[in-house]
Amino acid sequence: MIPFHSAFYSKDLEKEEEETIASLIRKCPNMRLLRQIHSHIITRPLPISTFSFSLSKIISFCALSPLGNIQYAQKLLFQSPNPNIFSFNSLIRGLSQSQITPTTQPFSIFKHLISRGHPHPNTYTIAFVLKSCSGFEGQQVHSRVMRSGFASSSFLQCSLVDFYAKCEEIECARKVFDEMSERNVIAWSVMISGYVKIDLFNEALGLFGDMQKAGVVPDEVTMASVVTACGGLGALDVGKWVHAYIKKRKIVIDTKLSTALINMYAKCGCIERAKEVFDEMHVKDSRAWSSMIVGFAIHGLAEDALSIFASMEESKVKPNQVAFLGVLQACAHGQLVSEGQRHWTSLLESGIQPSIEHYSCMVDLFCRANLLQEAYAFIKNMPVEPDPVIWRTFLVACKKNKNMEKGELVGQQLLKLEPFNPENYALLSSFYAACSQWSKMSHLRKQMRDKGFKTVPGCSSIEVDGIVHEFVLGDWSHPESKEIKEVLTDVMRRVGSLGHKPNVSGVLHHVGDEVKEEALCEHSERLAIAYGMLKTNAPVVIRIVKNLRVCEDCHEVTKIISKVYDREIVVRDRVRFHRFVGGTCSCKDIW
C-alpha cells in the first residue's frame, strides 16, 4: 500500500492509490485478506471518491468472485453511507448468478433503488436484473425501460428479447425484436435461440433465412442454435448444408458448436458423421462426451456407447449425469442388464444424485429384458416416487408380456396419477387389446369419448429435395396420394407373398381383422416410406421422422421392404432410431 499524507494528495496520487487498491483486490486470494483491505480503506483518511471507488471494488469482489461471499457483499453495501450504482450492479449480478437461493431478490433491490431515487439505475443494472426476473417482474422492468431514456439501448433490447424468450412468451419477444431499429448479430441470435428453446425449429430456420437476407453475418453462437434446430427437425439435408455453410464461411467451430453438430447428426440418423465431428474436436468436455454417448445410445449401438464412456473415464473427464444417463440408456436398449447394473453402481459411487430419469432408465433396462419382477422390485425400492413415464414403461412391458395382473394394477395407478392424459388411456386400452380383454377395452374407450379425449395422431415426415413432407395417420390429402397408394398396394402384395401375416394387435378398434389390416396400411410411417420409395431410388437412404413409436406390424413390414426392395430405411422414433437394412433392424426388435 502506498503511504501518503493527505496534505500532498493530488489527482495523480489519487488515481495511483485507486489503481493499487483495485489491483490488490483483483489478486486477493481469500476473504480474510479482503477484510484486511477493507479495514485499511476505512481507517485511512482517503478522499471520498477514492473511498467510494475502493468500496465498490470490494463489494464487487465479494459479490462476484468464486472466493467471495454474497451475504457479506450485501451487508457492506447496505452499511455504507453512499453506495454507487456500480456496487448495486455487482450485488444484483452476484445475486442472480448465485446458486444458493438469495434472501434478497435482485428485483426488490431494483425497486428499492427506484423508490429511494438514487443512485440511478443504468443499463447495466437493468440487464442484470432481467436475468433473474419472473415474468411479472420483467414486464414491470420493461415498462420502466420504455419510460426511461434507455428504450433505444441495443443491449437492453436484446436483454428483453432474451427475457421474453426465456419466459416462453415468444410473441412478446418477437414484438420487441421487430420494433428494434437496428438488429445486430446478437439480436438475431437471441431471437433464433428463443424459437429453438420452445421447439419452434421451422421458425428458427426461417428467421435464419431472414437474417441472411438482412445481410447480418452469423457467428458460431448463431450457428449453434441453427444447428440445434436442424437436429430437432431431423432434417439431415438442411443440417449438412448448414455444416457446409459454417465451414465455407470459416466460422469458428468451438466446443459448443461441435457439440451441437454431434447432436444434430445423431438426431438426424447419421451417427457416422456425428463421430467424425467428435473425433475432430481438440478439447472434449463432459457435454461433448455425453452427446456422443447419447448419440450411440439412441442408435442402439450399445457397445460403442460403452467403449466411448470408458474412453471418457480414461481421458480424465468426469462423467456428468447426462453421460450416465446415456450409458444406462444404451444398456437398456441393448439388453445389457449386468453392464447396466454395473454402471448404476458406479453412478451411485460417483456421488451424483440419481435423477428420476436415471431411475427410469434402470426400469427400462429390466423391462426391455422382460425382467418384470426385477423392474417392479426396483420401482418399489426407489427412494423417489415413480412418475408417469416410469409407470408407462412398465405398462408397455406388461403389454408385451401379456401380464394382466401387474398391468392392470399399474394402469389404474397411472390413471390416478395423471387422469387427464389421453396417452394413458390409449396405452391402457392397447394393453387390454393385447391381453384380449375386449370388454375392458371398450369400457375404457367409452370413458375416453365421454371425457372428450383425443389421442395424438401418428405423424411421420420425410425430406425430399429439401422439402419436408408430413403424413398423418389415415390422411390421403397429399397431392400424390394416388401414386402413394399404388406403391403401398405393391408393397402389401410382395410382403404378403413372403408369408407376412399382419399383426393387428396394435390396432385399437375392436372391429373385423380386414378393417384392422387396412388401418395398418394407413399408418403415417407407411405413407412416408411409400412416398420415399416413390420419389427416390436406391442407394438413397429413406429417412423418416415419427412423433410416436413405431407399431409392431409397421416394424415387420419395414424390415421386409428393406430386403425385397433393397432400400436402406432409417426411422427416427419418438425415443430412438431404427435402421432397416437387408431385412433386419438395428434395434434387434427391442424397442
Add this chain to the structure above:
DNA sequence: CTAGGGTTAG
C-alpha cells in the same frame, strides 16, 4: 460491470 450458443428417461 451489459446482450446470444452445446448433452438430459418411456
